[in-house]
Amino acid sequence: MATQTEDFLGITDYKVVGSSPVRHDGVDKVTGRAIYGTDLNLPDMLFAKVLRSPHAHARVKSIDTSKAEALPGVKAIVTGADLVESAEDEMADLGEEIVRIKDLTAAVLAHEKVLYHGYPVAAVAASNIHIAEEALDLITVDYEVLPHVLDVREAMKDGAPLVHEDQKTKSLGEQTDKVSNISSHFRTELGDIKQGFEDADIIVEREFNTEMVHQGYIEPQNATAHWNADGVITVWCSNQGAFGVRDQLAKILAVPVSKIKVIPLEIGGGFGGKIKAYLEPIAAVLSKKTGHPVKMIMTRTEVLQATGPTSGSWVRVKMGATHEGKLVAAECELVYESGAFAGSPVGAGARNMLVPYDIPNAVVDGYDVTVNKPSTSAYRAPGTTNAVFAAEVVVDELAEKLNMDPIDFRLRNSAKEGTRRADGPLNKRIGHVECLEAVKASEHYNSKLEGKNVGRGVASGFWGNGGGVSSASASVNADGTINLVEGSTDIGGTRTSIAMQMAEVLGISVEDIRPQVGDTDSVGYTGVTGGSRTTFATGWAAYKCAQDIKEQMSARAAIMWEISEDDIEFDEAVFQSKSDPSKSITFKEMAGKLDSTGGPVMGRATVKPSGAGGAFAIVLVDVEVDEETGKVEILRASIFQDVGKAIYPPYVEGQMQGGVAQGIGWALNEEYVYDENGVLRNSSLLDYRMPTCLDLPMIETHIIEVPNPGHPYGVRGVGEVPICPPPAAVASAIYRAVGVRIDDLPMSPGRVLESMWSENGAAK
């Protein structure tokens, strides 16, 4: 459905962009040759393991490592104090810096307190992993167990156990003196909310609860570090951004970035959960102590206990509309768990949740609340799925109460270019209307759904997408091929989607480009692979780098023909003299002439786009509810998404399908289950229930292309928005199937049954 491209860029005949080549890393990955973190093997390498807290909240009174140190094969043990000592050792005079270092290192290894079950307390490096594990049992930690708090609304109350005794609330932009688990409270306002609700003929208000969920990447966290005698630290890891790891390490270890080289290995999924450095600083300090490279790999249990899942939340949404079906007011309250340290993605949830609609009066309040759970990290459209779930269920109920088709109701209220977002800015060219129209015209939406306990639900979602900094360099080979070095971790085929944008400029095939992900010493700064920014921004860097090459090659043709550079044009992979068209040479031929016209050609480019184009997705699901067990079966699922321009369509589809699959998992099954002691009870993939292919139908993808005018090829990000709509779409489908609106995730069989059995049709 690539219909709108011409309107924006006037380009209709891309040669490479939009095609479906074999990805460059494909063979390596299917044959098992690709090198992941666990494949790394260095001479004299040690292995290290982390001792973790059995308590949700406790004071660490003492740590006795003497027995562990005496175990043959143990080479070094570090605690939080060693991290601070190492930092002091690196910086002659830390001064006030020491406060920051202490805070930073406390998140890596406990200083005075442990803040959740699985909190890292100490680490042992040994000659093999078995000795390291054995040594953990020999470390004695004297804990004073403290009261803990897990529920986000309980945590907000005065008198709740404090995760941090010194955390003061920042309220509406002002730093207060109030000590609280609420690290911040913010508000956005548009129009006159009071008047809005007065104008409304119908109002719906609901409260929603969601649990902490994990990204569920296949590959556990791992890191290998070598702190060399000259102070240079080399780190090999599977992370979403090598430069991000470098930045974090520089701060935690108190060394300059130029002393750190991070070598990105292949990554087995991240979804936002592989941005923070958990093991890297520990491995580095153990290496500093021992002089050996130190390798660390988490178990799945450690991954679930102690990496960064996304926030559980409580959300309240109240919306009002007129009889004519016009949304006039929205009031939202978002309370998000940040886990043990401040910094939930509640801000993104608040910004994005109302963007699909043109609502003149809106207030959104957001609260970031610390609880005794792992510190949250990004997860695909961070913070937005929770909020969209709440908003879209309310939108669905309004449409129902107005007797309007849910798509027509959304079309009636859709945001467009020029309408104002609830959080302030005016919309640029966006594609929500095009997506809604595509749903309305689709076979799926117009198909009949028959049978008992079946229902169809639909929901919209928005994600703003990231811009950020990216770099690329490239060199031209004499055979007309190009070696491209770019800085973005390749999670979902971005080596190829980036190379395609370079190939398009130069009129060569993408197979003629050999892309590689550079280490931090080999390419310019490049932000993390996240925020759906990689194909957008790093692809732009490759595009710009190709321009640099094109200009230099053009200058070489001018040298060869002894004419002015201005007299040369480049079109369809051919350099040609404007004044004498008999002078023409292909890009590939010209590549063979570089040696005789001045030597090789290298290109380089960096970009920092001021803003990316936001993207919409609409998900349509048909469900069947088993009235005896409460199990929800997904009968059919379709996603309609505005991708701007699909550079590499099969991988765009893969992102859309993956996001929907994760959204369905979140909707139906996934949740962190803590017991009354704050102990995580389901820290394995048997007990933490992610959907498998048996749980899902083939997800049907509809690519809508409303090019982003802020990108050379019109790219918007594609990776994140598809996770946002599924929970609301599934909830609305369940309602259509069995008549109950479930406001809490996951809508697991037990909860569905409870809802169906309860009088008011809603289980809490």
Place this chain on the structure above:
Amino acid sequence: MATQTEDFLGITDYKVVGSSPVRHDGVDKVTGRAIYGTDLNLPDMLFAKVLRSPHAHARVKSIDTSKAEALPGVKAIVTGADLVESAEDEMADLGEEIVRIKDLTAAVLAHEKVLYHGYPVAAVAASNIHIAEEALDLITVDYEVLPHVLDVREAMKDGAPLVHEDQKTKSLGEQTDKVSNISSHFRTELGDIKQGFEDADIIVEREFNTEMVHQGYIEPQNATAHWNADGVITVWCSNQGAFGVRDQLAKILAVPVSKIKVIPLEIGGGFGGKIKAYLEPIAAVLSKKTGHPVKMIMTRTEVLQATGPTSGSWVRVKMGATHEGKLVAAECELVYESGAFAGSPVGAGARNMLVPYDIPNAVVDGYDVTVNKPSTSAYRAPGTTNAVFAAEVVVDELAEKLNMDPIDFRLRNSAKEGTRRADGPLNKRIGHVECLEAVKASEHYNSKLEGKNVGRGVASGFWGNGGGVSSASASVNADGTINLVEGSTDIGGTRTSIAMQMAEVLGISVEDIRPQVGDTDSVGYTGVTGGSRTTFATGWAAYKCAQDIKEQMSARAAIMWEISEDDIEFDEAVFQSKSDPSKSITFKEMAGKLDSTGGPVMGRATVKPSGAGGAFAIVLVDVEVDEETGKVEILRASIFQDVGKAIYPPYVEGQMQGGVAQGIGWALNEEYVYDENGVLRNSSLLDYRMPTCLDLPMIETHIIEVPNPGHPYGVRGVGEVPICPPPAAVASAIYRAVGVRIDDLPMSPGRVLESMWSENGAAK
């Protein structure tokens, strides 16, 4: 003695150039952390060994590998036929290409004939190196032994055994039909040689013999290759140029360069001997056959038998001078062994040997002759030491016969800017006179040499130095440091000498630059580290890359200050507005502002200098000859060398000392000893006698700086010329000590004794 810099460049106050920092790879190398080829360990790696010919010349009638294949643990065996088959497999239609492929592969593994003792015949890949070695013994080769020829003058004769039955002589530029071991004969002529000798009052004519000698690098050749299922070949090796290996492999394996990635590991010496790919193509084809990475390491015996030493030679020099001490004629004949394949460095010897002098009439004839010895490779100032030995001994004798001081005689005849070289071109600014004057003024030259059988000798030498292609890219870190990627294998500290040239431009310290040698996918084409070109050309690329960075940073300052780029100047590491000097910012500060002025900055540059500046060295040695054993003791040695500009003085001195040490080894002890069957009898470092530190005094270095006007900092190459003068200087010193002129190398104890005992004072 850095006296001349100001005259040329007007720069007297370099901040970084000329300083002596700790080299960037220093700690890695002294702590054993640096990764050399043998340190590499890949998952599922196989090990391979080569079966070599026991004969100097034989026809290979058949190879039976069946028993070896049956040995448990043997994974694959390849012969020359497999290399051709692999190439045919890669190229659908080889056509005429097949002839070239056959020739190329025959040098890697025998096709129909073996051409020297140690010639590679087959290779076995096995699960470990012991099985691979065992399997070699199970391969049966049926040889028909052929007559062989070792002596270069015998090989020239009609009726000599032919190394190649189809090799036709190229004579004076014309391809003839004459089948011969002489692959080519060339001549350079200047003036009127007949008239020249008629004008001469005194004529000296001598014939000289030198034996094949080896570079003697510490690290044996090694290579690991992985031919991936997608056709991409990755090669790890310790070679003087990763791109050179890529080029060779592309030709031998018949695959495009863009399918090959060569990763340079650290190198334990090369001196020209690590340019050719011996093991790499074998490892690659074994990997293709097995699907595994394949690692190969030579033993020292294999290194001596079958890598590329430099030519043995026969040289005749006849020179004439007037009573006034003016050289008027030179006639030289150079006959060089090329080993088994054409391509000795006789051309370089012919070009360089007379360059120190202004001789109006000169003829030089050169012959490239194949013999049944290993194919020669480059060795420090390739081909020039043999020729300089001959020329300088004759010059010494002329001076003696004219009763002139040998330095005065050379000053009288020295080449200068504007004089014509015997091989044609006019001299640019050169430093021979400055070197001679430095010798004359030196304490060493003016010191008294007392005792029995002691003598002092002096000789000049010239090497043209290489230019060639180099590339560099770099990125600026936010802390004002720079990551530099350059393409030159670092043998002698060039990471640092290259980084220094970048640091000088930007006014930062060399410690603020982190240089790394890129693989062939990560940086633009860069020629081999050889020809004394690396600090010259790759340093220039780094200089130019720094200019690219400086310009972009300047543009960013313009953005920040909202002024024109033209209004900004950069001096002493500070960007400043010309119109408003209050606007100024250091390079480091500006690096911290890049994120807010458009994102990171990367630089890139490639260079292809049209010609490098040639360099002169003069070596002065004092010897004592033991009249009972003939052993020559080097009492004192000094070298005076025009380096252009010493970027990194301690490493310039290291090159000078290393070259003199190798020249003394060549002069006194080193030689390949073949028996009557053409079997190499001294293929170990016990029997192939290289000088140790016990054999040498501390070599005194005198750096003369006559800047090369063809380089931004005035650099000339420094690595090669110091090896040229020692043999002649030692020979002249021996003559002064004991009255015999020895015209054959090495001047080993036996040969010295023989010369002293023979009636005419010269042993043949």
